[in-house]
Amino acid sequence: MHTTKMIPLAAAIALSLSASAHAQEQVVKIAHVGPITGPIAHIGKDNENGARMAIEELNKQGLTLDGKKTRFVLMAEDDASDPKQATAVAQKLVDAKVAGVIGHVNSGTSIPASKIYYDAGIPQISPSTTSAKYTQQGFNTTFRVVANDSQLGGALGRYAAKTLHAKTAAVIDDRTAYGQGLAEEFTKAAKAAGMTIVATQYTNDKATDFNAILTSFKAKKPDVVFFGGLDAGAGPMLRQMKQLGIQAKFMGGDAICTSDLPKLAGDGISNDQVICAEAGGVEESARKGLDAYKTAYKIKYGKDVVIYAPYTYDALMTMADAMQKAKSADPKKYLPELAKIQHKGVTGMIAFDAKGDIKDGTITLYTYRGAQRSQLAVTK
Incomplete structure (x- = not known):
């Protein structure tokens, strides 16, 4: 008798404990x-x-x-x-x-x-x-x-000057907020690192014919052509650079840094010619x-x-x-x-700065070899 009464009591205590834990x-x-x-x-x-x-x-x-x-x-x-x-x-x-x-x-x-x-x-x-x-x-x-894109453009500008030892660049952007912002940050960082911007031109994000712009670039013999825009524009631009015999390195941000770029550029892309950057990546x-x-x-x-x-x-x-x-x-x-x-x-x-941007955000730089994207470096 005594034990059977205790079981419901024990169960009631357990239940009440579980209910109070749940309430907490x-x-x-x-x-x-x-x-x-x-x-x-x-x-x-x-x-x-x-x-x-x-x-x-x-x-x-x-x-x-x-x-x-x-x-x-x-x-x-x-x-x-x-x-x-x-x-x-x-x-x-x-x-x-x-x-x-x-x-x-x-x-x-x-x-x-x-x-x-x-x-x-x-x-x-x-x-x-x-x-x-x-x-x-x-x-x-x-x-x-x-x-952010400002950090991306800046990293590309510094890489062009310090690692590629480029002295001159021609810059083109597609007038989107993205393309323009990227090109401006590249220009700022490249100039600060001692490079000369020999030409600045604009296009739009639907354009595929860049012959007039590239012909004007060719006379200036830039070490680097920087494009603030998308892979859909970068592909034809690379093909036309090859047709015109422009030997410059081709640089841009994450929107050209895609697996589709080699298909869009066809035979216009040669090994190590393209250098592009994506936000993220870790240091060793x-x-x-x-x-x-x-x-x-x-x-x-x-x-x-x-x-x-x-x-x-x-x-x-x-x-x-x-x-x-x-x-x-x-x-x-x-x-x-x-x-x-x-x-x-x-x-x-x-850690964040006053605006909410990550402090010391990393950026990964890539090139293309044999139509495959290949990592070059992680930088800041």
């Missing part, structure tokens, strides 16, 4: 936004996978914030690389009271969405947005963990940590990292680190910690 648990919603449909869905999904790995890692750690056991939940949304869809998703996340946002993937979606997050006081860290404008809006909620000292992450990613998802998954993982872990330092997931409380964070990530040290 808080759920923190962090969003990831990227294109999960459309032409760059593979990049959006790669980023989302990186965010998911971070959430799982945090939940394994069993963190407490403000004395309460905390469970992190990922709200994954698709913006389809479309600015209108991006702002609709941003509003949905604000209404859902997320604690923070990781994303978006593209500059064209991150920039309009950033205003909505800023108005709601919700921190946003993009793992892959490179337009300088993203962090020039004066929003204290806006951060990124990769180098951080390679071990990144390789371990990539191995874990492949085991989990059965495929290789596309590009930015490690940066997405780091962005989310950096946000969570700021929450731990503030002992709170309340954006008002952890935002000041995020602004002064020093987080050791798998892609290197993450």
